[in-house]
Amino acid sequence: xxxxxxxxxxxxxxxxxxxxxxxxxxxxxxxxxxxxxxxxxxxxxxxxxxxxxxxxxxxxxxxxxxxxxxxxxxxxxxxxxxxxxxxxxxxxxxxxxxxxxxxxxxxxxxxxxxxxxxxxxxxxxxxxxxxxxxxxxxxxxxxxxxxxxxxxxxxxxxxxxxxxxxxxxxxxxxxxxxxx
Numbered sequence: 230x231x232x233x234x235x236x237x238x239x240x241x242x243x244x245x246x247x248x249x250x251x252x253x254x255x256x257x258x259x260x261x262x263x264x265x266x267x268x269x270x271x272x273x274x275x276x277x278x279x280x281x282x283x284x285x286x287x288x289x290x291x292x293x294x295x296x297x298x299x300x301x302x303x304x305x306x307x308x309x310x311x312x313x314x315x316x317x318x319x320x321x322x323x324x325x326x327x328x329x330x331x332x333x334x335x336x337x338x339x340x341x342x343x344x345x346x347x348x349x350x351x352x353x354x355x356x357x358x359x360x361x362x363x364x365x366x367x368x369x370x371x372x373x374x375x376x377x378x379x380x381x382x383x384x385x386x387x388x389x390x391x392x393x394x395x396x397x398x399x400x401x402x403x404x405x406x407x408x409x
Contacts, residue, residue, distance in 0.1 A: 268296030306353030313340025
């Protein structure tokens, strides 16, 4: 599940999240309400929630956990991609000057590549798999992180990931997808 809406999505802010997302960028009021509805609509039994430790994902996880009556564990492995020197800058400027889609191994200055993100997310999934055999796990994270979890779990090829990114078919705020 991707975190709920923040003012960045609601107001159409064309900026990359600031680097201090551990403590900034909360869910909007609408985002909170949407997450509560999602929790009530969820048909799957959830045994435990794992979440990125950023504020917007923690809030999403806490709202879901309250409705589902389950525990939340935070994992750094499910954080958003680190965009290094581009944090806080205009998205258009980022897209003009940098593209992960050309080469998944290239990272922005001071940040991570898509390959780095994939390795990090894989470590998190393998740990969960080892400790929760046969359980239904809800992972709450960020768009790119979830896309690479989907790549890992479903065995997507790089070309498929590129197409998802280019066509805007990645995870929307509050979207839940069953990956296994």
